[in-house]
Each structure stands twice: as C-alpha cells, then as structure tokens.
Amino acid sequence: MAIKVLVVDDSSFFRRRVSEILEKDRGLEVVGSANNGKEAVAQVKKLKPDVITMDIEMPVMDGISAVKVIMAENPTPILMFSSLTQEGAKATLDALDAGAMDFLPKKFEDIAKDRDEAASLLQSRVTALGRRRAMPARRAAPAPTPSAGGRTPVTPRPLAGRTPSVTASTASSDARRSLPAKRSGKRYKLVAIGTSTGGPVALQTILTKIPANFPQPIILIQHMPASFTGAFAQRLNSICKLKVSEAKDGDVLRPGHAYLAPGGKQMLVEGRDSNARLRIIDGGDKVNYKPCVDVTFAACAKVFGGDVLAVVLTGMGADGRDGARLLKQKGAKIWAQDEKSCVVYGMPQAVAAAGLSEASIPLDQCAERIIVEAGNG
Incomplete structure (x- = not known):
C-alpha cells in the first residue's frame, strides 16, 4: 500500500513541483494539498495522511502553528521545508520543537548535485517517515494564535521528546540488548x-x-x-x-x-x-x-x-x-x-x-x- 502524503505550501508552483516528484515513486501517493496551515489541519482530519510536507511561512496559519495543532490532535510525521538562512534555521528548530520530525532545504539545488539526486532524496525522506506506525497522541493543546506577521512566536526550549513506535522487524533483540545502567x-x-x-x-x-x-x-x-x-x-x-x-x-x-x-x-x-x-x-x-x-x-x-x-x-x-x-x-x-x-x-x-x-x-x-x-x- 502506497504511503499517503499531504503537501502544504502557499506556493502553487512548489506544491505542484513537490507532488510531481513524490508521485514518480510508486510507493508514494499525494492524496491532497493545502495552501496554509489552517487548511492543512482540516485536510489532516479528512484525509489522514501518513506523512505531511510543510512550509514554514504561510498566510492565515503558519507552518509551526499548524504543526502544533496537528501534533496535538492528529499526530503525523511531518517534514518541513526551510530556507538555508539563520532565520530559517531558527524557524526550523522551532518546527522540530513543535513536533516535526525532519526538514529539507526548500531550494533543492542546495541539497543535491542535480534534479534526479534531489528527487531521490526527497522521496527517500518521505518514505522513511511514512514507514512509521501511527504516532502517540499528545495532550490536546489550544490552537496557537498567529502574530500579526503570520508567525507564532516560539520561545526556545528543549525539542519535544518523542518515542513513536515502528514496525517490529530487526528490533527483536532490543529488549535483550538493553543493559541495566551499571x-x-x-x-x-x-x-x-x-x-x-x-x-x-x-x-x-x-x-x-x-x-x-x-x-x-x-x-x-x-x-x-x-x-x-x-x-x-x-x-x-x-x-x-x-x-x-x-x-x-x-x-x-x-x-x-x-x-x-x-x-x-x-x-x-x-x-x-x-x-x-x-x-x-x-x-x-x-x-x-x-x-x-x-x-x-x-x-x-x-x-x-x-x-x-x-x-x-x-x-x-x-x-x-x-x-x-x-x-x-x-x-x-x-x-x-x-x-x-x-x-x-x-x-x-x-x-x-x-x-x-x-x-x-x-x-x-x-x-x-x-x-x-x-x-x-
């Protein structure tokens, strides 16, 4: 069964570009898209995707705010797209703090030598996140209110610790190999x-x-x-x-x-x-x-x-x-x-x-x- 992906970005061009790359992999299926965080929250409830790709800067509700709501209501593996700037770095760390699992630069040329390599990297990252089982729900939290500039202020703090389960296979020896703290x-x-x-x-x-x-x-x-x-x-x-x-x-x-x-x-x-x-x-x-x-x-x-x-x-x-x-x-x-x-x-x-x-x-x-x-x- 293909991994279901929801693509979230306020740029129709980027949504289309990401969707085309993902759908070239037969193991991935783009089941929907959204152009802001509020739409993303609604689409997650409706479509129940296995993975979400999420932009940070969006109108109505930004990506970090959306991640917080999704992780509180319908925990789902989320891959953020970020700019390779100091501000982009801080925002990405805030997104990980909110519950996102991974990130990639929004400019694909920053992560690969050519288009094929960039496409393969994106596909492999989404596939890896999609192989996880449903993540444990967090305590419900009120939806954050975006600031006038569209981004919810985030106070730096330890990134949220998560131990989502995975499909049991090669981990059969984990219990035996985990030794006491001696x-x-x-x-x-x-x-x-x-x-x-x-x-x-x-x-x-x-x-x-x-x-x-x-x-x-x-x-x-x-x-x-x-x-x-x-x-x-x-x-x-x-x-x-x-x-x-x-x-x-x-x-x-x-x-x-x-x-x-x-x-x-x-x-x-x-x-x-x-x-x-x-x-x-x-x-x-x-x-x-x-x-x-x-x-x-x-x-x-x-x-x-x-x-x-x-x-x-x-x-x-x-x-x-x-x-x-x-x-x-x-x-x-x-x-x-x-x-x-x-x-x-x-x-x-x-x-x-x-x-x-x-x-x-x-x-x-x-x-x-x-x-x-x-x-x-």
Whole structure:
C-alpha cells in the first residue's frame, strides 16, 4: 500500500513541483494539498495522511502553528521545508520543537548535485517517515494564535521528546540488548555521538540531562546544513548545564564541553589524547555527508584509541558504521539507539547489524547510561 502524503505550501508552483516528484515513486501517493496551515489541519482530519510536507511561512496559519495543532490532535510525521538562512534555521528548530520530525532545504539545488539526486532524496525522506506506525497522541493543546506577521512566536526550549513506535522487524533483540545502567569500570577520555534524521530531538533529550561537571569532552556529529549548526549549538547551550558550542578549528577538547561539528565541514581530532585539538577542514566532494560520522570516528580512533564511548543515534543510511568498526578494533565501547525510539532506524541498525554495538538503548535511557558509564554516576 502506497504511503499517503499531504503537501502544504502557499506556493502553487512548489506544491505542484513537490507532488510531481513524490508521485514518480510508486510507493508514494499525494492524496491532497493545502495552501496554509489552517487548511492543512482540516485536510489532516479528512484525509489522514501518513506523512505531511510543510512550509514554514504561510498566510492565515503558519507552518509551526499548524504543526502544533496537528501534533496535538492528529499526530503525523511531518517534514518541513526551510530556507538555508539563520532565520530559517531558527524557524526550523522551532518546527522540530513543535513536533516535526525532519526538514529539507526548500531550494533543492542546495541539497543535491542535480534534479534526479534531489528527487531521490526527497522521496527517500518521505518514505522513511511514512514507514512509521501511527504516532502517540499528545495532550490536546489550544490552537496557537498567529502574530500579526503570520508567525507564532516560539520561545526556545528543549525539542519535544518523542518515542513513536515502528514496525517490529530487526528490533527483536532490543529488549535483550538493553543493559541495566551499571558501570563497566572502563576508563574514557572522550564521548562521541553521531546522528542524522531525528538527531536534534535526540541530542537535546540527552544533553539536557548531562551535568556541567561531566568528566569528558563530548563531540557531536549531526547531519545538518552549515547555516543550521551555529543556531542549533546556541540553542543547546542555552538549555543545557554543560557548555555547548559549534566546533572551531583549533578548539582544545575540555571536560564538560560539547562540540557540535559545523555543517558543510569535516571535524577531525589531532594531537595527543591529553591535549587533543579539533581540526575543521573542508567537507570535500568524495564524502556524501558533511559532517560525516565515519570521518570523525576514524580520527577519534587514531588519537584516543579505545578510550572512547561512541553512541550512534537515529538517522538514515549507515554513516557511523565504518568509523565505529575502527573504534571497536581499538577497544572502544559502541552503543546504538534502539529501534523503537528512533525516528529512522538506519544508522543504529547498521552498527548493530555489523555486530559492533554492545547495547541498543532507548533514547530516554541514553543520558543516564552515559553518565554512569563515564564514571559520573
């Protein structure tokens, strides 16, 4: 059965363009469209789509306001379209806060080399979200009132944590592999976390629980455009106890500090483990992801050897698997997020299927497990 999609945008041209791309995939069916958030809310009730693509800036009711209402009344996976600007980054983070699951740049040329690649990416993102079962309903909330400018003001806060269920398949071993929060006794010099789709929510869920006196530095690799990572790091820093910043070339790794890899670049680690520094280099054309979890994990293996606790969270694809293998060979400990709590069980599944992860952990237990294992619990 095809995945039913509702396309929401105030531009008829963009609605038509998105619909044409999606319907070229036989597994996707555009069942309707809407040109503002108010229409979208009504169409969701009527059509019950499996996935919604949503613009942010729209008349009558903006996209963020619509997401809030939909997630309160008829929870549905939502993919936002955003501009690659600082304001667009903040708005996208607000949309994720409201309950959206993923986002893509509205200008397709910003995410792909050609039209075919852009179309394939959009289709795959929608398909991944559509494979989820019905999401758990949130407490009903009154519909937000848009401001005069059309956008509902949003106060930055932790992104809403969600653990929607998925079709049970490869997760049959999750219950067995989730271990109690008991310290292994291993010593660490670094915690490294890699993620993609669903990562902003997952990272905030974890980092907001980490204490300021956490004994190791933490490096974060999140697939995200260059214009987004600065805003995301600022938001994390404003709501977390530990310090969070967008990584800069030459940063010395310090305990109680989390460093977010900048979008469009690769983040390496160099020097000795006792005085390691970050090296930020051009993303290059040979690697699909910028930043890339594999690249950073591999650099960590060279500098820190087995003294690393690496965690692979929700995301599409298999980025992180090869880097985790190099870390594992050095004696590092590898964990993966469990399938049930992932937005997309791709990256963690790749690590688990390769026999690299020691445990598959629910998102709401990750922070506690990291704190205990790192010796601060």
